[in-house]
Amino acid sequence: MHSNIKSGPTIQDIAASAGVSKSTVSLVLQESPRIKAETAEKVRVAARALGYVYNRGAAALRGRRSTTIGMVINDLTNPFFVELLVAIERVLAQAGYTTLMAHTAESLETQTRVLRSMREQNVAGLIMSPALGTPDSLPGEIQAWGIPLVLVMRPMGPDVDTVGVDNNYGFSLATEHLIEQGHTRIAFVGNRTGYTVANERRAGYVAAMAKHALPVSDDWLVDAELTPNGGRNALRAIWEMKPRPTAVVCYNDQVAVGVLHELDRMGKRAGKALAVVGCDNVVAAEHTNPPLTTLSAGADRLGTIASETLLARLDETPENEEPTVQYFAVPDLVVRESSVGAARHDHAKAGIKAGEKTESIVKGR
Amino acid sequence: MHSNIKSGPTIQDIAASAGVSKSTVSLVLQESPRIKAETAEKVRVAARALGYVYNRGAAALRGRRSTTIGMVINDLTNPFFVELLVAIERVLAQAGYTTLMAHTAESLETQTRVLRSMREQNVAGLIMSPALGTPDSLPGEIQAWGIPLVLVMRPMGPDVDTVGVDNNYGFSLATEHLIEQGHTRIAFVGNRTGYTVANERRAGYVAAMAKHALPVSDDWLVDAELTPNGGRNALRAIWEMKPRPTAVVCYNDQVAVGVLHELDRMGKRAGKALAVVGCDNVVAAEHTNPPLTTLSAGADRLGTIASETLLARLDETPENEEPTVQYFAVPDLVVRESSVGAARHDHAKAGIKAGEKTESIVKGR
DNA sequence: CTGAAAGCGCTTACAG
DNA sequence: CTGAAAGCGCTTACAG
Numbered sequence: 001m002h003s004n005i006k007s008g009p010t011i012q013d014i015a016a017s018a019g020v021s022k023s024t025v026s027l028v029l030q031e032s033p034r035i036k037a038e039t040a041e042k043v044r045v046a047a048r049a050l051g052y053v054y055n056r057g058a059a060a061l062r063g064r065r066s067t068t069i070g071m072v073i074n075d076l077t078n079p080f081f082v083e084l085l086v087a088i089e090r091v092l093a094q095a096g097y098t099t100l101m102a103h104t105a106e107s108l109e110t111q112t113r114v115l116r117s118m119r120e121q122n123v124a125g126l127i128m129s130p131a132l133g134t135p136d137s138l139p140g141e142i143q144a145w146g147i148p149l150v151l152v153m154r155p156m157g158p159d160v161d162t163v164g165v166d167n168n169y170g171f172s173l174a175t176e177h178l179i180e181q182g183h184t185r186i187a188f189v190g191n192r193t194g195y196t197v198a199n200e201r202r203a204g205y206v207a208a209m210a211k212h213a214l215p216v217s218d219d220w221l222v223d224a225e226l227t228p229n230g231g232r233n234a235l236r237a238i239w240e241m242k243p244r245p246t247a248v249v250c251y252n253d254q255v256a257v258g259v260l261h262e263l264d265r266m267g268k269r270a271g272k273a274l275a276v277v278g279c280d281n282v283v284a285a286e287h288t289n290p291p292l293t294t295l296s297a298g299a300d301r302l303g304t305i306a307s308e309t310l311l312a313r314l315d316e317t318p319e320n321e322e323p324t325v326q327y328f329a330v331p332d333l334v335v336r337e338s339s340v341g342a343a344r345h346d347h348a349k350a351g352i353k354a355g356e357k358t359e360s361i362v363k364g365r
Numbered sequence: 366m367h368s369n370i371k372s373g374p375t376i377q378d379i380a381a382s383a384g385v386s387k388s389t390v391s392l393v394l395q396e397s398p399r400i401k402a403e404t405a406e407k408v409r410v411a412a413r414a415l416g417y418v419y420n421r422g423a424a425a426l427r428g429r430r431s432t433t434i435g436m437v438i439n440d441l442t443n444p445f446f447v448e449l450l451v452a453i454e455r456v457l458a459q460a461g462y463t464t465l466m467a468h469t470a471e472s473l474e475t476q477t478r479v480l481r482s483m484r485e486q487n488v489a490g491l492i493m494s495p496a497l498g499t500p501d502s503l504p505g506e507i508q509a510w511g512i513p514l515v516l517v518m519r520p521m522g523p524d525v526d527t528v529g530v531d532n533n534y535g536f537s538l539a540t541e542h543l544i545e546q547g548h549t550r551i552a553f554v555g556n557r558t559g560y561t562v563a564n565e566r567r568a569g570y571v572a573a574m575a576k577h578a579l580p581v582s583d584d585w586l587v588d589a590e591l592t593p594n595g596g597r598n599a600l601r602a603i604w605e606m607k608p609r610p611t612a613v614v615c616y617n618d619q620v621a622v623g624v625l626h627e628l629d630r631m632g633k634r635a636g637k638a639l640a641v642v643g644c645d646n647v648v649a650a651e652h653t654n655p656p657l658t659t660l661s662a663g664a665d666r667l668g669t670i671a672s673e674t675l676l677a678r679l680d681e682t683p684e685n686e687e688p689t690v691q692y693f694a695v696p697d698l699v700v701r702e703s704s705v706g707a708a709r710h711d712h713a714k715a716g717i718k719a720g721e722k723t724e725s726i727v728k729g730r
Numbered sequence: 731c732t733g734a735a736a737g738c739g740c741t742t743a744c745a746g
Numbered sequence: 747c748t749g750a751a752a753g754c755g756c757t758t759a760c761a762g
Contacts, residue, residue: 101466423739
């Protein structure tokens with residue numbers, strides 16, 4: 001549960017070795033201009049000679065500041081969140097912060113535990129993608145702790161800084177892409193009622209269908225685990241439907257990969273037997289067989305904005321406080337082979353031939 | 366670069382509120398049996414009433430112990446390392462540690478920076494997958510800092526705890542699987558001379574070929590970036606070779622995914638036009654089209670063992686010190702469709718038909 | 731331009 | 747069984 005720690009030289013040792021006081025050493029380490037250049041140099045030489053290592057813990061305790069930031073992620077089995085994490089860690093590291101990482105795997109208990117732990121570790125701020133089912137009261141609680149909080153991907157109201165995606169718009173865009181190609185029976189895979197993001201995505205799909213006066217059958221709202229296996233099961237269910245949908249909009253790329261895979265197992269090809277669209281544009285979406293059409297909001301960009309939002313909060317004083325940030329990126333649709341050239345009606349029209357090399361095309365606002 | 370911190374109640378406040386000394390409060394928080402049950406309860410009630418939060422930084426400073434562990438990962442774009450990270454973080458969290466995460470993206474500069482930062486944060490121990498080209502002297506340096514170190518996946522000599530894979534054995538196993546199916550012209554994709562792991566993997570492949578008296582042409586050792594794009598380029602090169610190899614062993618699943626993808630682009634199918642084997646058994650390998658045959662050493666198990674190795678070190682006293690751990694997991698081969706049923710000779714024999722559903726089979730020692 | 735002193739929130743011998 | 751005191755390695759007014 002714990003381990004004893006070596007103790008190296010302290011500022012006291014440097015002070016003795018350089019013939020100055022530890023106040024002076026401390027100021028030199030902070031690169032204060034108040035110390036004469038020669039003195040500063042003398043101190044630095046002594047520090048180097050002794051192999052001095054700055055103790056951030058002690059500094060944090062005394063100075064009542066912290067240079068660690070907590071990052072709480074709900075699902076690292078989804079590469080999208082990994083891409084987000086990587087971007088965030090990079091930006092924070094560049095700004096001189098270290099990242100405390102915790103994975104909740106969608107467990108509320110784990111989330112509670114890691115938040116307590118991060119609070120005990122005295123994090124300067126938190127970036128969190130909350131686990132499904134997180135009580136609405138949590139953001140307020142964290143803010144009451146005095147810890148700046150930025151939510152990513154999963155909004156929880158207007159009172160907390162949030163960086164996410166315009167899911168409603170995105171799923172309309174994806175659905176209209178399919179409608180434009182003549183599809184009328186379009187299913188939505190990954191229906192999880194009760195969660196904000198799922199509601200937004202379904203609403204975007206439903207709105208696009210309504211806009212084009214296309215009916216939505218109840219079975220087309222296919223409940224599915226948000227994993228490749230969920231996608232596989234959903235595809236099997238869809239395949240039995242009569243009449244069968246000719247296109248599907250998937251909750252995310254993880255689900256879409258499962259759909260592509262199950263089609264392949266049946267000897268069918270996405271884009272030919274069925275048009276498939278995902279969401280997230282994970283790096284792997286470019287290399288699926290066939291390549292996956294998907295919504296892209298840019299994990300890297302979202303992670304960067306989330307980090308910068310938090311960093312800005314950390315630099316705020318009570319006088320210059322900015323209003324709450326609610327940033328929702330407008331996704332593009334990256335069109336690849338999985339959605340192009342599928343038979344659309346019972347009397348299929350000629351279209352792009354399946355297997356034909358289709359370069360990625362970006363559609364959006 | 367920093368941020369001021371709220372200060373909540375301290376043990377002093379609890380002491381005042383409960384009418385005891387702060388020594389007593391501290392002992393209660395540590396669940397010391399030395400304090401009478403009633404007193405302890407009184408203290409706990411007061412702590413709860415005040416909304417007390419334990420300050421681990423202060424405790425670490427005074428008690429000269431730390432409950433954070435640094436995790437330095439070379440490549441989070443490779444899902445294998447993410448699976449490893451997830452397992453490690455889970456085990457460490459269960460043991461009461463929090464994980465400081467840093468991603469080096471194979472940059473030695475970044476690695477140097479994050480190691481310094483982690484040392485300043487006073488981590489109790491480090492788990493590291495070193496960036497390519499890390500100088501041999503680094504593990505010794507870190508050990509000289511007094512910080513226990515466990516290397517994962519990339520060994521750097523016998524003097525540092527290491528958890529990895531028997532790559533040589535694994536790549537022999539993979540190669541022999543292809544040979545058993547009649548392949549004689551087998552390429553190795555991902556040749557990166559000068560790195561231990563790459564050398565081991567190539568050596569395993571070469572040894573299996575030699576064992577079966579099969580010649581290895583120089584072009585079959587295909588240099589490639591260790592990414593899907595690297596795999597794609599390699600496949601294009603292989604396709605031009607005369608005579609063309611009928612099977613490839615890939616450095617890892619990332620590379621193999623690129624090979625599968627480029628084959629698909631050409632309208633060919635892995636397992637039929639070319640037998641393909643990967644390494645790592647990332648979760649996605651099950652859902653590629655076709656599913657990927659690959660070496661599995663179990664990221665979850667490796668991460669668990671690495672964490673436990675470090676935790677054991679942290680509990681050691683100078684008297685009960687255990688010898689250096691050098692754990693190399695023996696991988697299994699998980700056989701899926703990508704390696705089965707490909708034409709093997711110019712005069713191909715009948716075999717498993719491509720497209721036939723092949724369940725996973727595990728082969729190994 | 732530099733130093734002496736107080737103190738951040740804890741833990742740990744030590745005394746009683 | 748509990749408390750008073752010292753101190754972990756820093757920072758920050760304050761004095762000179």
